[in-house]
Amino acid sequence: MSKLQLVTVRHFNWYEGCAAVQTSRVLWCVMAAVSVCLVTVAPACSDDLTLKRVTVAPADEPEYDGLTLSEWRELMKSLDFQSPAAAKAVPGLLMLLQDCDLPWFTRKQAALTLGRIGQPAESAVTVLRSLLMSDDPVEREAIAPWAAKALALFGPLAAEATPELELILTDVSRPQIDRLCCVEALGRIGGARAEAVSALINFIQADIGHTHEAHELQCAAVDGLALVGPQAAPAVPILIRLTSDDSESLRKNSAVALGAIGPPSSIAAEALAELVLFDELPEVREAAATSLASIGDQGVEALHQLLTDQDMTVRRLAAESLGKVIRPNQTTTDALLEALMDTDLVVRIAAAESLWRTNRKGERILSTILDALTSEDRQIRIRAYRLLLDLGSQAEPVIPMLKRLTRHERRDVRQTATKALDRLLSSPATED
Secondary structure, eight states, X not given: OOSOOOOOTHHHHHHHHOHHXXXXXXXXXXXXXHHHHHOOOOOTTOOOOSOOOXXXXXXXXXXXXXXXXXXXXXXXXXXXXXXXXXXXXXXXXXXXXXXXXXXXXXXXHHHHHHHHHOGGGTTHHHHXXXXXXXXXXXXXXXXXXXXXXXXXXHGGGGGGGHHHHHHHHTOTTSOHHHHHHHHHHHXXXXXXXXXXXXXXXXXXXXXXXSSHHHHXXXXXXXXXXXXXXXXXXXXXXXXXXXXXXXXXXXXXHHHHHHHHHOGGGGGGHHXXXXXXXXXXOHHHHHHHHHHHTTSOHHHHHHHHHHTTOSOHHHHHHHHHHHTTOSSOOHHHHHHHHHHTTOSXXXXXXXXXXXXXXXXXXXXXXXXXXXXHHTOSOHHHHXXXXXXXXXXXXXXXXXXXXXXXXXXXXXXXXXXXXXXXXXXXXXXXXXXX
């Protein structure tokens, strides 16, 4: 329990006036007696009855590198982790972390603070490794999750903790939360230690059963590979296999991970395109389309082909994802310009958004935006409105048409056009 006691001079007045308490004088007396032991009364000459906070700190409260425990708790709440003061706080924080007599939440706060400080606190990694493998099973169970979380905050600096993290991950006797936290830490360590990536790959391939917990861990391990990024390239064949898994979560996570790995996943273009075409879950299809934009030329080529598919949803996903291509070329621009003539307005507005992102030339998309402003679909009108405002001065040529739309027969169109016109005319770049 904290040694800080919060009391007020009004404390007694409230209970004295409380009808419920007056009906129970015994309860009042007990509470008053306890409170008298804790309260420091304001000077008798003071008439101030406002709320007062009184700190009662024992004279023998231990200090850690010159500060009391109470002072450390306050400091950890307000510390700027990138400041010189943070580096100076490391010795004291290490003392808190290693004091087994302190409450677990204080040690946890110290550990996470050290992890956020990063490189100046790198010496904490050795301490955290030992805490993960404590001989005391009760202490180990309480400490392991936040120790692994702190190591995850250190990221690549925690590379030397890889053996302990892998050992816990593969230990079926350890609590699920311990193992999940270790997955995150291994992912954050990533390519700083090859064994960290191998540990995640081996775990995904291992036969760990078909329980809910096993599935959750496997999904987390795939997420961990996404954290690793390009250095998780050895996992690409496994992730491609998982895009055909019965589990919706594994298919989605694998698609995301392939995109995070980037160009080393170029051989996954066909598998990702199949997800866009055939998967029953919208979020899986979206994740696959987004990843195609991140894996290089083969992924971009697959999106070009998807842009001509008979399914409107496939074309929309392809048009949206082409706006996320890292290095768009003329072929991409030409494909999106062709998509501006699509039979479906949602595909056309998606193509317009992507063209604006990739080449910032507004004149080619103005007519599509005007069409979308009159759509009966509210979401399409919103997208057109936002895109028009984003164009800024390049939207000037459509101001006369917007004025006409303010007299449109439909109220929702009039409102959208009026708002867009007001915003554009109030901008210095488009003022008359």
